Each structure stands twice: as C-alpha cells, then as structure tokens.
Amino acid sequence: MTSPNATILIVDDEPQNCKLLSAMLKPEGYLTICANSGLQALSLIASNPPDLILLDIMMPEMDGYQMTAILKADPSTANIPIIMVTALSDQSACLAGLKAGAEEFLSKPIDRTEMWLRIRNLLRLKAFDDFLQNHNALLEQQIQERTADLKRFRLAMDATTDAITLVDRATMHYVEVNATACNMLGYTREELLKIGPSHIGAGAPKELAREYDGVINGHSKFELKETQLRRKDGSEIQVEIYRHAQRSGNEWIIVGVIRDITERKEAERRMHHLAHYDPLTGLPNRTLFYEMLRKTLTQAIESKWLVAVLFVDMDHFKNVNDTLGHMVGDELLIEFSNRLVQCVRIRDTVGRMGGDEFALILTMEDDELGATVVANKIRDALREPFYLSGNEVTVTASIGITLHPNDASDAQTLLKYADTAMYRAKHAGRDTYRFFTAQMNVDVLARLEMEKALRKAIENEEFELYYQPKVYLKTGRITGVEALIRWNRPGHGMVSPQFFIPVLEDTGLIVRVGSWVIATACKQIALWRQSSVGALQISVNVSGQQFVEGDLDGDVISALTENDIPPHLLELELTESSMMVNTERTIAILDKLKKLGVQISIDDFGTGYSSLAYLRRFPIDKLKIDIAFIRDITHNADDAALALTIIRMAHGLKMEVIAEGVETIGQLAYLRHYRCDHIQGYYFSPPVTVTELEKMLLSAKRMAAPALPWNMYTVQSALSV
Numbered sequence: 001m002t003s004p005n006a007t008i009l010i011v012d013d014e015p016q017n018c019k020l021l022s023a024m025l026k027p028e029g030y031l032t033i034c035a036n037s038g039l040q041a042l043s044l045i046a047s048n049p050p051d052l053i054l055l056d057i058m059m060p061e062m063d064g065y066q067m068t069a070i071l072k073a074d075p076s077t078a079n080i081p082i083i084m085v086t087a088l089s090d091q092s093a094c095l096a097g098l099k100a101g102a103e104e105f106l107s108k109p110i111d112r113t114e115m116w117l118r119i120r121n122l123l124r125l126k127a128f129d130d131f132l133q134n135h136n137a138l139l140e141q142q143i144q145e146r147t148a149d150l151k152r153f154r155l156a157m158d159a160t161t162d163a164i165t166l167v168d169r170a171t172m173h174y175v176e177v178n179a180t181a182c183n184m185l186g187y188t189r190e191e192l193l194k195i196g197p198s199h200i201g202a203g204a205p206k207e208l209a210r211e212y213d214g215v216i217n218g219h220s221k222f223e224l225k226e227t228q229l230r231r232k233d234g235s236e237i238q239v240e241i242y243r244h245a246q247r248s249g250n251e252w253i254i255v256g257v258i259r260d261i262t263e264r265k266e267a268e269r270r271m272h273h274l275a276h277y278d279p280l281t282g283l284p285n286r287t288l289f290y291e292m293l294r295k296t297l298t299q300a301i302e303s304k305w306l307v308a309v310l311f312v313d314m315d316h317f318k319n320v321n322d323t324l325g326h327m328v329g330d331e332l333l334i335e336f337s338n339r340l341v342q343c344v345r346i347r348d349t350v351g352r353m354g355g356d357e358f359a360l361i362l363t364m365e366d367d368e369l370g371a372t373v374v375a376n377k378i379r380d381a382l383r384e385p386f387y388l389s390g391n392e393v394t395v396t397a398s399i400g401i402t403l404h405p406n407d408a409s410d411a412q413t414l415l416k417y418a419d420t421a422m423y424r425a426k427h428a429g430r431d432t433y434r435f436f437t438a439q440m441n442v443d444v445l446a447r448l449e450m451e452k453a454l455r456k457a458i459e460n461e462e463f464e465l466y467y468q469p470k471v472y473l474k475t476g477r478i479t480g481v482e483a484l485i486r487w488n489r490p491g492h493g494m495v496s497p498q499f500f501i502p503v504l505e506d507t508g509l510i511v512r513v514g515s516w517v518i519a520t521a522c523k524q525i526a527l528w529r530q531s532s533v534g535a536l537q538i539s540v541n542v543s544g545q546q547f548v549e550g551d552l553d554g555d556v557i558s559a560l561t562e563n564d565i566p567p568h569l570l571e572l573e574l575t576e577s578s579m580m581v582n583t584e585r586t587i588a589i590l591d592k593l594k595k596l597g598v599q600i601s602i603d604d605f606g607t608g609y610s611s612l613a614y615l616r617r618f619p620i621d622k623l624k625i626d627i628a629f630i631r632d633i634t635h636n637a638d639d640a641a642l643a644l645t646i647i648r649m650a651h652g653l654k655m656e657v658i659a660e661g662v663e664t665i666g667q668l669a670y671l672r673h674y675r676c677d678h679i680q681g682y683y684f685s686p687p688v689t690v691t692e693l694e695k696m697l698l699s700a701k702r703m704a705a706p707a708l709p710w711n712m713y714t715v716q717s718a719l720s721v
C-alpha cells in the first residue's frame with residue numbers, strides 16, 4: 001500500500017524520538033502509532049497490524065533484534081516491513097538487524113528524504129507482496145476446489161459399471177481409463193496408459209483411425225458399436241462401445257464408454273437356440289428347418305440343383321412311449337435322431353418337426369437316386385436294435401419323399417407333399433418309403449373333402465348300424481350280432497367303414513361317432529327285448545381313442561341305464577393295439593365295465609404283437625381270431641396251426657373263441673372240429689340292416705333248432721336257412 005494513510009508503527013524507548021519521527025511522517029500523510037517498548041509494540045501489532053514498523057534497536061527488556069525475530073517468525077506478521085533505526089553507526093549492527101529479518105535500516109540522525117524513500121519503496125514492495133499472497137491464496141483455493149472436483153469425478157468414473165476410456169486421436173493411445181476399464185481388460189491403469197485400443201483387439205490402427213475420424217467429423221455424434229476386445233490374459237470379451245469426440249485444445253479425445261455384454265449375448269444366444277433348436281435332440285426345430293429349406297431352395301434355383309425333402313415318421317412310437325414310459329421314449333428319439341444324422345452328408349439338414357416326426361433336406365446334383373439311397377440307408381440303420389435303459393427296442397420308419405423342382409418349389413408345399421407321401425408309406429404297411437405323386441395330392445384333397453363331409457354327417461345323423469350275426473356252433477343259433485357302422489353319404493350311397501373309420505380316427509371324430517354307436521346299439525337291444533326278438537347281445541367296435549380322449553365308461557353306463565338293459569347284452573370289441581395305448585387307464589376302465597357285467601372281446605386277435613401273458617392283465621371274455629388266419633385255414637398248415645393254438649390257449653384261460661370271416665363250409669368244418677365256440681362270416685350272413693336281421697332272427701326262431709351233430713355237412717344244412 002503506497003497511499004499516504006498507511007499506518008506506521010514507531011517503536012522507540014525514547015518518546016522524544018517517537019514524536020520526532022511522527023512529526024516527520026505526518027506531513028506525508030502517514031498515520032503513526034508509537035510504542036515505547038518491544039512488548040507494547042507486540043501487543044499493538046496483535047490488535048492492529050501496521051503497514052510498516054520503524055524500530056529502534058537499542059531498547060531495554062527487548063531490543064529491536066529480538067522483536068524482529070519474533071515478528072518474522074510469526075506468519076501473520078512476517079510480511080510487515082521493518083526498518084531498523086539505529087544510532088549505531090557500525091556496519092555489524094546494521095547487518096545484525098538485517099540478519100534478524102529487518103528489511104532496511106536507517107542511521108540516526110535520520111535523513112528525512114532517505115526515510116521517505118525507504119518507507120515508500122518498502123510499502124510498494126509490501127503492497128505487491130500482499131497482492132501476490134492474496135493471489136496465491138486464491139489460486140490455492142481454486143486448485144483445491146478443482147482437485148476436489150477431480151476426485152469426485154474420478155470416484156464417479158471408477159464407480160460406474162461401464163469402462164470409460166479416453167483416447168488421444170493423434171497418438172491413438174489411452175490418456176485416461178477408469179477402474180472398471182482396468183478390471184474389465186485385466187490391465188493396470190499404468191499399463192493401459194502405455195497402449196491404445198488397437199492393442200486390445202478393438203481394430204487395426206488404420207481402421208480405428210478412420211472410425212474415430214467419422215465420429216470427429218460428426219457422421220455420428222454418438223457412435224454405438226458391438227465388438228470383441230481381448231483381455232490381457234488373451235480371453236475375449238463381448239462389448240458394446242459408445243463413442244464420442246471431445247475437443248481438447250487442438251487435439252481430439254475419443255471418449256469411449258464400454259459395456260460388457262457377454263452375458264446378454266449369451267442369453268441372446270440361448271434364446272435363439274431355444275427358438276430354433278429342439279431341446280431334446282439338439283436338431284433344428286420346425287421353424288429353423290423351414291428357414292433352412294427356404295435358403296436351400298433359393299441356392300438350388302441359382303445353381304440348378306435338385307432338392308429332396310424327406311419326411312420321416314417313426315412307426316409305432318406311441319407303443320414304446322406307452323409301454324416303456326416317456327423317459328425311454330425320449331431316449332429313443334435322441335438315438336433315432338443320431339442315426340438319421342449319420343445317414344446324411346454334412347451339407348444335408350436333419351430337423352425335428354415335433355413328436356416322432358423328422359425331416360431331411362438333401363441337395364443333389366443328379367437325379368432322385370440320392371433320395372432313395374438315403375431312405376434305404378435310414379431303413380438299414382434302423383435294423384440294429386436300440387438299447388434303451390436296459391430295454392432292447394426295434395423300430396422302423398415310414399418315409400415320404402418329395403422333390404424340387406419336380407413336385408413344388410416352395411418350402412411349405414414340399415413339406416406338405418413329403419408328409420402326404422409319408423402317410424402313403426404308412427398305409428403301404430410301414431417300414432418303407434414313397435415318392436410324392438400328383439395322385440396323392442388328389443387323394444389328400446379327397447380326404448379333406450371326406451373329413452368335411454364326415455363332420456356334416458355327424459350333424460345330419462347320416463350313420464346307420466348294420467348287424468352281422470354270430471352263430472354258436474354247438475346249437476347253430478344266432479347268439480349275438482356285431483354292430484358295423486355304415487355311412488349313407490348323400491350322392492355316394494352306402495360307404496364302407498374301411499374308407500371313413502381311418503379318417504374319423506385321424507381327426508379324433510371317432511370319439512363322438514363311437515359314443516353314438518354305443519348309444520344306438522343299446523337302444524336297439526332295448527327295442528329287441530321289448531319285441532318278439534328278445535334278448536340279443538350286440539358287440540360294438542371300440543377305438544383306442546375312446547379310452548384315452550373319450551369317456552368310454554361314462555358313455556357305456558349312461559347308454560345301459562337310459563335303455564335299462566342288462567350289461568351282459570353289450571360286448572365291447574377292442575383291438576390289441578388299442579389296448580396298448582395308456583394301458584393302466586385302459587385296464588381300469590375295462591375292470592369297471594367288466595364288474596358291471598359288460599362283455600369284453602379282443603378283435604383281430606393274432607395280428608398284434610402282444611403276448612397272451614400281457615393280455616391276461618385285461619379282463620377278457622372272448623378272443624376273435626383275425627380273418628387273415630381264417631382265410632387260408634383249410635390249405636395253409638401254419639394258419640390252421642395258429643388258429644388251433646389260439647383256440648386251445650383261449651380255452652385254457654377260460655375264454656371263448658370266435659372266428660371272423662368264415663366264408664366256406666371247409667373253414668366252418670375245421671373250426672367246428674377244433675371246438676371253436678362261435679363263427680361270424682359271409683358263410684352264414686354278411687352284415688345286414690335291422691329289418692333283414694329281424695327277419696332272419698324271427699325265421700330262425702320259428703325253425704326248430706336241434707343240437708347240431710358234429711358233422712360239417714349237417715352244419716351247412718342247419719345254418720343255411
């Protein structure tokens with residue numbers, strides 16, 4: 001401070017000296033304070049620090065040196081300039097004063113001009129010093145604030161779960177990285193600051209520089225990129241990087257926010273796999289198979305390849321599932337799919353369409369022979385049994401084949417045609433393959449047409465029951481009839497069940513129709529009971545689906561109750577295969593009905609694969625020998641022996657035996673000779689209408705029925721009434 005009203009403290013034990021100096025200074029505008037001892041001076045300084053001190057050296061108690069030393073040692077007073085005033089003229093006293101910390105000295109007698117000059121200069125210096133000190137303090141404060149800001153920023157940066165990196169575009173090196181970046185990449189901060197992103201696999205330097213320039217030039221303000229980085233240990237990490245360019249002086253800094261998306265990518269991969277692959281076999285599922293087929297077809301059209309689509313369906317898989325359980329069923333599907341894969345080349349595709357259905361895509365350069373070769377390979381591969389959880393299982397497959405471009409050019413139609421051809425293979429007896437033909441398409445359309453017509457037939461009650469008599473061989477009398485359904489299809493006449501039962505089975509409509517048959521048969525039994533026909537047993541055919549999807553016991557019980565008929569007048573005919581479906585449930589239902597008195601018979605016996613021991617679990621009253629064994633019974637020794645074995649076995653198990661499809665007197669004679677209980681067949685009567693049957697029954701009743709002699713010729717005359 002150079003202003004004249006600066007405060008100057010004059011310290012001198014001689015009050016006269018103080019006055020004198022004050023008098024010298026006041027005209028210059030300075031304010032003066034006087035202290036007559038060192039101690040008084042210190043106390044004044046503490047309460048009101050002066051801008052300058054004129055200090056006498058030689059004072060009692062505390063001399064000028066001591067006081068100077070005290071003031072200079074204290075930071076709050078150290079910058080107050082001190083001018084030593086001394087009467088001593090020797091150099092050493094002056095030097096001692098300067099050594100103690102005084103800035104200047106004046107010798108008595110004091111030269112006024114010299115004093116003003118020294119005071120003015122020292123005050124100027126002090127003002128500058130004060131300014132510097134204030135400025136430094138401000139700077140210090142600013143630095144402290146910035147440091148605190150930086151610390152907070154650093155903490156925030158390090159606390160984020162994303163890695164943050166700053167890359168100098170000029171050097172392509174990292175200039176800053178946060179703790180997450182170090183953890184994520186496995187480097188220390190110091191190591192990272194010595195390298196750049198190209199060292200960790202973010203891209204070749206040139207390519208990266210091009211990308212950064214794109215960000216800098218504002219092609220994209222924020223740029224998002226998915227890529228892989230390499231950790232220090234060499235492992236790969238999947239990341240997503242947001243990039244942003246930040247100017248720093250003349251340079252550009254590329255700020256990168258890096259997120260580890262390894263888990264997300266893995267989840268996406270799993271989701272994709274789940275959506276496109278069958279979890280059991282690991283094969284492409286229907287969706288992916290379609291996609292692959294579409295791609296193959298596009299390529300095939302360009303390259304003029306031939307593409308074959310094979311639809312493969314395991315035969316009788318349901319039996320394995322039902323008899324050995326789902327675990328074994330699953331094992332079989334896995335093993336089966338493995339064998340399919342081994343039958344094709346790497347470039348071919350195998351997919352699982354669902355259940356026991358698989359499909360193959362084969363690309364071929366020549367003709368369809370390749371498809372035949374693969375179909376035969378599959379059949380051969382299945383010759384070897386499967387060993388599944390201790391069970392030896394042998395299965396076959398039915399295969400449908402369709403070709404691009406011969407049959408169709410789009411994926412959906414090709415698969416549909418392959419499926420159609422597969423059904424043909426099934427109908428041809430399974431364990432075979434069929435190529436799709438145009439005729440099959442016609443058949444499929446006809447079948448769809450039939451399905452539509454059958455739904456209408458149910459609504460319009462177009463079904464009718466025919467009845468075929470069963471004759472008891474000991475008496476020659478009709479002891480029962482089998483109800484056989486007919487469809488009086490408008491415009492087509494009477495349709496045989498052979499044509500429409502399979503369609504009813506495939507569509508599940510058999511459940512509704514089956515329950516209609518039971519109700520109608522029971523109504524007929526009741527009508528006959530009330531008429532002169534009397535009590536007559538009717539047997540009805542029951543489909544396996546009526547056990548599984550329908551309410552067979554409910555249907556039977558309500559039909560019996562509603563018509564108030566004795567249960568033994570109703571017989572259920574089941575095929576062996578229908579009994580193999582959901583065995584435990586089937587047995588429970590049959591036991592319940594058997595207890596009521598309903599009769600149970602096995603139809604088409606001998607065609608299934610079940611052993612008699614297995615069948616003994618079911619409450620069976622009667623076995624019906626299949627027509628296939630009866631047909632050649634008189635001239636095929638095997639068939640004759642088989643029929644005989646069935647008769648003996650059934651009798652041994654206290655069951656009755658009936659032979660179906662008896663057409664000739666020879667067949668009748670053989671069966672009668674070997675004590676078959678009943679016969680049914682054209683020899684006696686084909687299935688007939690109710691009216692025709694009633695006529696037959698009433699006339700037979702009128703006819704005396706003598707016990708038949710054990711002679712086939714008299715049997716003939718007795719039966720052909």
Ligand SMILES: Nc1nc2c(ncn2[C@@H]2O[C@@H]3COP(=O)(O)O[C@H]4[C@@H](O)[C@H](n5cnc6c(=O)[nH]c(N)nc65)O[C@@H]4COP(=O)(O)O[C@H]3[C@H]2O)c(=O)[nH]1
Nearest residue numbers: 484485496497498517541542543661662663681682683687
């Ligand atoms: N060659 C020859 N055939 C004879 C002779 N005697 C009878 N048949 C025929 O053999 C079939 C016997 O019936 P199925 O084995 O139960 O075979 C039946 C049965 O499996 C099924 N079916 C018929 N009605 C029903 C029904 O109401 N429900 C169910 N689920 N299936 C039925 O349709 C099949 C065919 O029935 P249909 O065409 O009526 O054919 C009947 C009958 O007309 C003969 O001496 N020689």
